[in-house]
Amino acid sequence: MTKQVQQLDRVIIRFAGDSGDGMQLTGDRFTAGTAEFGNDLSTLPNFPAEIRAPAGTLPGVSSFQLHFADHDILTPGDAPNVLVAMNPAALKANLGDLPRGADIIANTDEFTKRNLQKVGYATSPLEDDSLSEWRVHAVPLTSLTVKALEDFDLSKKDAERSKNMFALGLLSWLYHRPTEHTIKFLEQKFAKKPDIAKANIAAFQAGWNFGETTEGFSVSYEVKPARLAPGVYRNISGNQALAYGLIAASVQSKLPLFLGSYPITPASDILHELSKHKRFGIRTFQAEDEIAGVGAALGAAFGGALGVTTTSGPGVALKAETVGLAVTTELPLIVVDVQRAGPSTGMPTKTEQTDLLMAMYGRNGESPVPIVAPMSPSDCFDAAIEAARIAVKYRTPVMLLSDGYLANGSEPWRLPEIADLPDISQEFTTAPNGEEGTFLPFKRDTETLARPWAIPGTPGLEHRIGGIEKADGTGNISYDPANHDLMVRTRAAKIAGIDVPDLEVDDPDGDARVLVIGWGSTYGPIAAAVRRIRKGGGKVAQTHLRHLNPLPANTGEILKRYDKVLLPEINLGQLALLLRARYLVDVISYNRVRGLPFKAEELAGVIQDVINSDQ
Amino acid sequence: MNGKGLSLVPKTDVKQSLKDFKSDQEVRWCPGCGDYAILAAVQSFLPELGLKRENIVFVSGIGCSSRFPYYLNTYGFHSIHGRAPAIATGLAASRPDLSVWVITGDGDALSIGGNHLIHALRRNVNLNILLFNNRIYGLTKGQYSPTSEVGKITKSTPMGSLDKPFNPISLAIGAEASFVARTIDSDRKHLQSVLREATAHRGTSLVEIYQNCNIFNDNAFEQLKDPEVRDDITVRLEHGQPIASASKAVVRAASGGLEVVARDSVSDDRILVHDAHNPDPSVAFALSRLDEPAFEHVPIGIFRQVSRPAYDTLMAEQLDEAATRTGAGDLSELLLGGDTWRIG
Numbered sequence: 001m002t003k004q005v006q007q008l009d010r011v012i013i014r015f016a017g018d019s020g021d022g023m024q025l026t027g028d029r030f031t032a033g034t035a036e037f038g039n040d041l042s043t044l045p046n047f048p049a050e051i052r053a054p055a056g057t058l059p060g061v062s063s064f065q066l067h068f069a070d071h072d073i074l075t076p077g078d079a080p081n082v083l084v085a086m087n088p089a090a091l092k093a094n095l096g097d098l099p100r101g102a103d104i105i106a107n108t109d110e111f112t113k114r115n116l117q118k119v120g121y122a123t124s125p126l127e128d129d130s131l132s133e134w135r136v137h138a139v140p141l142t143s144l145t146v147k148a149l150e151d152f153d154l155s156k157k158d159a160e161r162s163k164n165m166f167a168l169g170l171l172s173w174l175y176h177r178p179t180e181h182t183i184k185f186l187e188q189k190f191a192k193k194p195d196i197a198k199a200n201i202a203a204f205q206a207g208w209n210f211g212e213t214t215e216g217f218s219v220s221y222e223v224k225p226a227r228l229a230p231g232v233y234r235n236i237s238g239n240q241a242l243a244y245g246l247i248a249a250s251v252q253s254k255l256p257l258f259l260g261s262y263p264i265t266p267a268s269d270i271l272h273e274l275s276k277h278k279r280f281g282i283r284t285f286q287a288e289d290e291i292a293g294v295g296a297a298l299g300a301a302f303g304g305a306l307g308v309t310t311t312s313g314p315g316v317a318l319k320a321e322t323v324g325l326a327v328t329t330e331l332p333l334i335v336v337d338v339q340r341a342g343p344s345t346g347m348p349t350k351t352e353q354t355d356l357l358m359a360m361y362g363r364n365g366e367s368p369v370p371i372v373a374p375m376s377p378s379d380c381f382d383a384a385i386e387a388a389r390i391a392v393k394y395r396t397p398v399m400l401l402s403d404g405y406l407a408n409g410s411e412p413w414r415l416p417e418i419a420d421l422p423d424i425s426q427e428f429t430t431a432p433n434g435e436e437g438t439f440l441p442f443k444r445d446t447e448t449l450a451r452p453w454a455i456p457g458t459p460g461l462e463h464r465i466g467g468i469e470k471a472d473g474t475g476n477i478s479y480d481p482a483n484h485d486l487m488v489r490t491r492a493a494k495i496a497g498i499d500v501p502d503l504e505v506d507d508p509d510g511d512a513r514v515l516v517i518g519w520g521s522t523y524g525p526i527a528a529a530v531r532r533i534r535k536g537g538g539k540v541a542q543t544h545l546r547h548l549n550p551l552p553a554n555t556g557e558i559l560k561r562y563d564k565v566l567l568p569e570i571n572l573g574q575l576a577l578l579l580r581a582r583y584l585v586d587v588i589s590y591n592r593v594r595g596l597p598f599k600a601e602e603l604a605g606v607i608q609d610v611i612n613s614d615q
Numbered sequence: 616m617n618g619k620g621l622s623l624v625p626k627t628d629v630k631q632s633l634k635d636f637k638s639d640q641e642v643r644w645c646p647g648c649g650d651y652a653i654l655a656a657v658q659s660f661l662p663e664l665g666l667k668r669e670n671i672v673f674v675s676g677i678g679c680s681s682r683f684p685y686y687l688n689t690y691g692f693h694s695i696h697g698r699a700p701a702i703a704t705g706l707a708a709s710r711p712d713l714s715v716w717v718i719t720g721d722g723d724a725l726s727i728g729g730n731h732l733i734h735a736l737r738r739n740v741n742l743n744i745l746l747f748n749n750r751i752y753g754l755t756k757g758q759y760s761p762t763s764e765v766g767k768i769t770k771s772t773p774m775g776s777l778d779k780p781f782n783p784i785s786l787a788i789g790a791e792a793s794f795v796a797r798t799i800d801s802d803r804k805h806l807q808s809v810l811r812e813a814t815a816h817r818g819t820s821l822v823e824i825y826q827n828c829n830i831f832n833d834n835a836f837e838q839l840k841d842p843e844v845r846d847d848i849t850v851r852l853e854h855g856q857p858i859a860s861a862s863k864a865v866v867r868a869a870s871g872g873l874e875v876v877a878r879d880s881v882s883d884d885r886i887l888v889h890d891a892h893n894p895d896p897s898v899a900f901a902l903s904r905l906d907e908p909a910f911e912h913v914p915i916g917i918f919r920q921v922s923r924p925a926y927d928t929l930m931a932e933q934l935d936e937a938a939t940r941t942g943a944g945d946l947s948e949l950l951l952g953g954d955t956w957r958i959g
Contacts, residue, residue, distance in 0.1 A: 036956060181954070230959025232951065244950060251946050258709050260701075278937035280944030283709055283930055287701065288734035295698045295731070296705030299674070302692055303710040325695050415955070418947045456690040456706075456713050459669045464638070464685050466693025467677075476640065477685065 003212075004219045010069030011175060011223055012077035015167070016094045017086030017107075018055050019048055019062040022164035027064025029168055029185060033177035035235035035412055038225030039068040042524065044076035044597065045408045049265060049348045056110075056118045061093040070224040074524040074531075076409060078599035082174075084167055086110060086141070089119045100133045105170070107163070109142035137216050141166055148206035152199045162203035169207020176222050179208065231414040238377035238406030239266070241413065242336065243273035245384025247280055249334075250306050252385065253392050254425045257282040258300035259308045260293040265348040266407045267312040267338040290318035294335065298322055301331045302465075304428060304455035306388060310336040312404075313346055316355055320363050323397050327367040327491065329465045330442075330451045332391035332398075334384075335369075339403040341595045350595025351404035353520055356574040359399040360549060366488045368495040370394070371548035373401040375523035378413035380406060383546065389424040390498055395450045401548070403570075405597045406521045429454040429461065434473075439463055441475040449494035500547040502554045507541035508534070514611050515562040517587075519545040519575055522568055522598055529603035533611070540607055548575070556583040564588060566610045568603055619817045620741070623711045624670050631662035638688040644679060649800035649826035653747065654686055656803045660810050661687075664714070671714045674703040676723040678754050680747040680826070683718040697728025700735040700744065707741050708927045714814070717744040722752050725761040725781050733790040738926040739818040743810075746783055746823045747800075751832035764909060769831075784903035784918055787821045788896050794820035795899065796917040800827060801840050805915065812917055818925040838910050850875070850905060852916030857886040858902075863912060865905065873901040875912045891920040 013030070017023045024045055034041050044065040053060030067077035082103040085091035087110035098104070111124050125131050126138050145166040149159040165186070172179055183201050190197035211217050236244075250257035259282065261271045275284040283300070287293040294309040301307030311319060316337045326333040339355045341347035355362075359371050370390050374383035380402055387400040429452035434440040441463040442451050454461040463475060471478035472486055505515070518526045523544050530542045543558060545551065559565050559579065566588045567576050573589040580587055590606050592598065636658045644650045661671070671689040675681035677696035684691030694702050699717045707715040717735075724732045724746050735742060751769070752758040758771040762783065766775035787795045794816040798809045806824065813820035825836040838844050847862055858865040859878055864886045868874040873887065893899065899919040906913045938944075 032954060036954060038956060038958065228958050232955050232957050234950075234953040234955045236953070247944070247949065248946055251944075256709065258705060260705055277944060277949070278934045279941055280949075281934055281938075282944075283934070285705065285708060285930075287704075288730055291698060292701035292704070292731050292734065295694070295701030296708070299692070299702035299705030299707075300709040301705075302672075302702070303706045303713070305705075305709050307705070321695055322698065329692075415950050418950075456672045456710065457667075457670050459667065462669055462688055462690050464691035464693065466684075466691075467695050468693065 003217075006219050006221050008221050008223050009071065010067065010073065011082070011221065012065065012067045012080045013082045013084070013171065014063055014065040014080035014094060014097075015084045016061055016063040016090035017164070018089065019050065019053050019060050020055060021062070021086045022161075023062045023064050023086070026164045026168045027066060029182050030171060030177065031066055031235060031410060032185070033172060033179070033181050034066065034068045035233070036178055036181050039070065039223055040072045040226035040228060040412060041066060041068040041235070042073055042076045043067070043410045044405070046596075047349055056087055056089055056115045058089050058093050058119055061090050063090070063094060068223060070226050072226060072228060074528040075597070075600055078601045084171065086163070086167070088115050088121055088125075091125065092119045092121070098134060101135065103135045103137065104131065105137045105139060105167070107141040107167075108138045109140045139170070139210075139216065144206065144210060145203050148203055149199050152195065152202070154195070154199055159199065162200050165200045165203040166207035166210070169204040170211045173208045173211030174217060174220050176220060179204070228412065229414060233412045233414050235410050236378055236413040237269075237408060237410040238374065238380045238402055239269040239338070239408070240273055241378050242374070242380035242384050242402060243270045245381035246270075246274065246308055246334070246388070247277055247282065248381065248421055249385045249388030249424065250280060250282065252421050252424045253306055253388055255304065255306040255392070257308060258297055258305040259284045259310065260287050260296035260300070261285070261310045262287050262290045262293045262315065264290070264312045264315045266340060266404045267310045267315070267336065269407065270310045270336065270338070290315040291322060294319040294322040294333075298326050298331060298333055301326075301333050302455070306334070306392070307332065308334040308336065310338070312338045313340045313342055313348065314344060316358055317362070323369065324363040324365065324367045325467050326397040327363070327369060328467055328470070330395040330491075332395055332453070334387050334391050334398050334400060336400045336402065338407045339401060341593070347595050349404065351521070351570065351597060352593060352595065353403060353522070353570040354574070354593065355401060356519075356548060356571065357577070359401055360578070366492060368492050369397050369399050369549065370495055370498055371399045371401060373520035373546060373548055374406060375520060375544055375546060377406050377409050377411050381413070381416075385422065385424065386546070389422060392424055392426050393450065394448055394494060394498055395453055396495065401520055403521050426453070428458065430458055432460055440473045441465060442470055443473050444490070449490060449497060496550050498550050500550060500552050503543050503545065503552040503558055505541050505543045505558055506530075509539065512539040512541040513563040513614055514539070514566065514607065515541045515543060515558070515564070516566045516568070516607055517543050517545065517559070518568055519548055522570065525598035525600050525603055526568060528600035529607055532600060532604040533607050538608065538611055540611065545575070551582070556585070559583050559585040559587070563614050564610050566590060566607060568598060568606065570598070620815045621664060621666060621714055622817070624714045625667045625712060626665050627667045631665070631668070633659045633662065635668060636661045636688050638686050640685045642686050643682065645830050647829040648679070649749065649828070650680060650683070650747065652800045652803065653745070653806070653824055653826060654683065656806045657810070658687065660807045663811070664814060666714055670712060671716070672706060673716045673718055674699045674706065675718040676728055678720040678723045679828075680718055680720040681723060697723055697726070698731060699723070700728060700731040700742070703742050704735055704738070704740045704926075708930055711741065711927045711931060715742050717742050719744065719746050720753075721746065721748045721750060721760045721762040721783070725783060725786070733786070736787055736790040736792040736819050736821060739793050739923055741817055741925040741927050742819050743813050744819060744821045746821060747826040748783060748823050749826045749828035749832055750780075750835050751828050753828050753831055757831035782903055782907075783821075783823045785900060788900045788903060788919055792821050792919065793818045793921050793923050794917070795919045796820070797823045797825070797915055799825045799836060799839055799915065809917065812920065816920060817928075818923060839913060848910060848913055850912045850914040852889050852891070852902065852914050852918060854889055854891040854917065854920070856889055857883065858889050859886050865902070873898070873905060875905060891917045894921055
């Protein structure tokens with residue numbers, strides 16, 4: 001039987017199941033196959049904080065969304081074309097996002113009376129006509145898997161565990177994904193348990209063959225590779241890119257990296273990743289708490305290391321006092337905040353942009369710090385280098401604001417040429433800078449206002465620093481009113497004077513009257529929305545901030561150039577507050593704090609409304 | 616004990632004196648404060664080490680004692696309340712060529728910074744921690760501290776404090792410390808002898824120094840200084856020596872612990888011989904409890920001094936091992952390390 005093959009330009013798949021069903025792994029593997037095939041892609045994992053929430057319940061649902069296309073794309077997609085629902089809870093939790101006509105592949109084995117009751121279905125939606133608007137493929141994934149593994153010496157329970165690989169095989173057939181990769185992966189993952197490896201591979205192949213032979217799937221789909229810029233690519237998540245960026249920053253600054261960190265979702269992966277790369281001379285220190293993590297990083301910076309701490313949510317609050325110490329002692333330090341939904345513990349696995357004002361002002365006294373925010377998973381690499389450049393050059397702590405969406409999301413990354421990476425190295429001070437061979441630890445560079453960085457072990461430059469106000473130049477303890485005023489203003493001027501590139505505006509025809517501005521991880525959804533507007537003939541300009549402090553010098557001029565400025569943020573208007581205060585521009589805020597990224601369609605609607613109101 | 620405490624710190628061939636370690640800053644403690652004696656003892660001890668001065672760093676937290684680094688002509692970092700062990704850990708773990716000292720007090724180390732202290736001790740970071748214990752909050756003007764006796768009347772406890780104090784020695788031994796000692800601000804000779812051993816120890820050495828705050832808790836340790844009674848209540852600990860004074864001796868109690876008995880009531884062979892190197896910490900712990908409730912028989916000296924790898928050594932070994940196993944890091948290779956594909 002020859003099956004029909006249909007060409008598509010893009011597909012959004014969502015795998016959803018119980019948190020124990022291996023949906024993240026399934027999504028990862030499908031992503032790897034898709035990356036290998038050469039599609040552009042973007043992913044959105046979404047999972048509960050509980051390691052094993054009660055099975056079969058709505059809070060226990062874990063999902064992984066993947067958007068892949070034959071052209072460059074900017075987001076993981078708004079609405080799935082296909083939902084793989086491993087149980088009734090997964091169906092119920094995700095059905096609301098599913099547009100009419102989308103495919104649902106449901107694991108019928110799990111639609112038992114008990115499981116249906118758990119999520120409040122009186123009757124099975126697979127059997128009543130409540131799903132008539134969708135194309136439902138009822139597949140007994142569990143029992144087919146168990147049957148496929150009959151010949152293996154496995155308990156029924158163990159065999160059932162491979163059902164995610166059966167599903168992966170079926171989807172791989174449906175979308176013409178290469179299979180070698182997954183087989184190799186399974187062999188490696190279960191290298192020490194060859195029987196389990198073989199069983200998983202058998203389940204995967206059975207899933208593929210099921211698609212090929214069953215009449216339930218009459219059409220398969222092909223999405224051609226994307227025509228991306230030439231180069232070598234790999235798929236990368238934000239946290240991994242950020243970790244690699246820190247390693248690159250260490251190499252490019254010629255400073256040994258010291259990471260002081262305490263595990264916290266969703267930042268822990270950076271600690272895990274850096275811990276694997278000790279051969280770069282990287283010291284990773286899992287501290288007793290958040291405070292010790294940043295303290296140790298600052299201590300290492302005093303000793304001449306590239307000090308880094310990574311955290312999220314409440315961890316940022318705990319580090320505030322030490323960041324203030326870094327501000328006043330003027331030592332380089334990188335504070336990575338992978339923002340998550342708050343306040344307090346909030347929703348650890350969900351994303352938000354709600355720490356901007358905390359980064360900006362969340363310390364006692366006047367304690368300005370530069371803020372850098374990456375705009376996509378792969379951009380975390382460059383943003384980390386940029387944060388390190390500023391920290392080292394200006395001797396200051398830098399807040400690097402990633403978030404849960406960037407951290408766990410992934411996309412293809414065109415690898416940079418190492419030779420093109422910036423040299424961010426600075427010389428340590430080794431010679432006296434005062435009269436008669438004295439050393440003045442707070443005598444500043446006249447251009448950058450940075451103070452000397454003289455590290456222990458340097459003869460003749462012995463000096464003391466600390467949290468008490470220091471006299472200009474000598475650094476001696478000083479309570480002199482005029483000196484304090486001078487030092488407060490000088491520290492502020494140093495940060496305000498950091499060299500950040502001008503903001504660039506994307507306005508193809510140059511005649512848009514509405515500007516949409518964003519920062520950090522909203523870049524993808526905003527840019528996708530802007531494309532939609534332009535496709536429909538609308539005019540809108542877009543610009544995006546990577547430097548939140550200091551803001552690019554031309555920010556005010558750009559804001560004032562447009563009739564209307566729209567600023568979508570995943571908070572209640574934090575950047576809007578800063579822009580309004582600073583530039584007296586009546587920025588229109590659009591805010592949602594649902595723990596999820598914006599959808600392109602949603603933002604397109606908001607932009608269109610602003611354009612309409614400008615007529 | 617292992618004598619390797621400073622083996623990685625470069626030595627000077629210039630003869631040093633006390634003067635070399637005095638900074639140009641005016642010392643600003645209250646007249647009569649025990650901190651002066653400790654500062655003078657440390658300044659006159661440091662030349663003995665013969666280290667390059669630039670490779671010595673004093674890190675402190677907050678409190679009267681934490682002003683210490685300003686008065687020493689070495690590198691210094693006066694940090695924030697309670698966090699000195701954490702900051703010093705980052706420094707010492709990444710710079711084995713430095714002699715890193717932590718100066719802290721009973722409030723700084725045991726209240727706000729208690730967590731960092733115990734973790735530095737268990738990790739055995741190469742630090743010398745000098746804990747100035749005056750059993751009171753000085754810088755905040757006289758509230759009770761975590762080492763104040765129960766019932767302490769202070770501004771914040773007008774009807775007496777309620778919480779049981781920490782015994783810093785017991786705490787340190789419980790936290791797996793490899794070197795634990797106690798000395799007194801006024802006994803320079805003893806203080807320096809303890810510092811000598813502490814600096815020779817590679818790993819964390821915790822030295823509790825009884826220090827008099829003559830403003831808010833004067834004479835807290837007077838019995839240990841009063842010639843009339845001090846010999847009677849001081850129990851000197853010296854490795855390999857019987858733990859006894861002219862009038863008292865420490866013996867194993869029938870209950871399994873230790874007890875203090877009259878010297879002339881026991882034969883010499885029943886007197887406990889101090890073994891600071893005993894891997895089992897229980898005897899050292901029992902010694903630290905001898906003075907419960909207080910100031911009847913106060914052990915002074917080195918309670919525990921055992922050899923175990925320092926944290927920075929272990930960390931450096933892992934880095935070396937990683938480089939040996941797979942070669943030094945190569946950025947290009949790292950970035951290409953995943954599954955890659957080429958376009959164009």
